[in-house]
Amino acid sequence: MSLNKEGAGVSTGSSISQRLASRMLRTAGWNIHPFPDIPRAIVVAGPHTSNWDGVLGLACGVALGLDARFMIKHSLFKGPLGWVLRRFGAIPVDRSKTGGVVGQAVEQFNTHDRMVIVVTPEGTRHNAKQWKTGFHHIARQAEVPIVVAAADYRKKQLTYPLILQPTDDLAADMQKLYAAFAEATPRRPDRLSDPVKVLRGSR
Structure with a gap:
């Protein structure tokens, strides 16, 4: 599959924030591959073992000009915080609503020609026993691919x-x-989720 910078919500320009993020990543020695040329996708990001993963992920998203979205419970979207969350790509979800999180995410995909929703299925940076699988149900029902974004x-x-x-x-x-x-190789291999740790230990 070809790679370029015209995938889901990827900017074809180069803003000041993109250039700054790219320069910071290069200075830190990081090489960031272009996002796949896919208009809509669930992005599974990880391995998640440190708070630095979030900082790295945000910097990479800005550097790529990727209009990434993530899901947060709707009750946090009150007042000024709601504006900030939406500004950074958050999608409000109401777990009590018919269809739940999966249904609401699928609805988002159905109403957007281009969309990337980023999830961290391990759920925690400390030795998760198992992954959450809601993202898989969303991808199947929305008929979108799952893209693994792995930070080594x-x-x-x-x-x-x-x-x-x-x-x-x-x-x-x-x-x-x-x-x-x-x-x-994650930042903290000792904190890998159990399913990944088993496979990594068998290599």
Whole structure:
């Protein structure tokens, strides 16, 4: 699959913030691959073992000019905070609403020609026992691919080692995702989620 900077919500220009983020990443020695040429996708980011992962992810998103979205509970969108959250790409979701988070995310995809929703399925940076799988249900129902965004702290690079069209075999799909994460060296290997740690330890 070809790679360029005209995928889902990717800016074709070069703003001051993009140039600044790119310069900061280069200075830190990081190599950021262009985002795949895909108009709509669920991006599974990780491995998540440190607070620095979020900082790195934000810098990479800005450098790429990627209009990434993420889901946050609707109750936090009151007052000025709501404006700030929306400004940074947050999508309000109401877990009590019919269809739940999955239904609301699918609705977002159905009303946008270009959209990237970023998730961290490990859910925590400390030895998650298992991954949350809601993102897989969203991708299947919205008929969008799952893109793995893996940050390798040893090589200092962000790559997309797997683009997966989800199937009805959840277990098999999850194993492919675990394996993609296992190839990357996280900032804190001792904090890897259990499914990834098992595969990484067997290498």
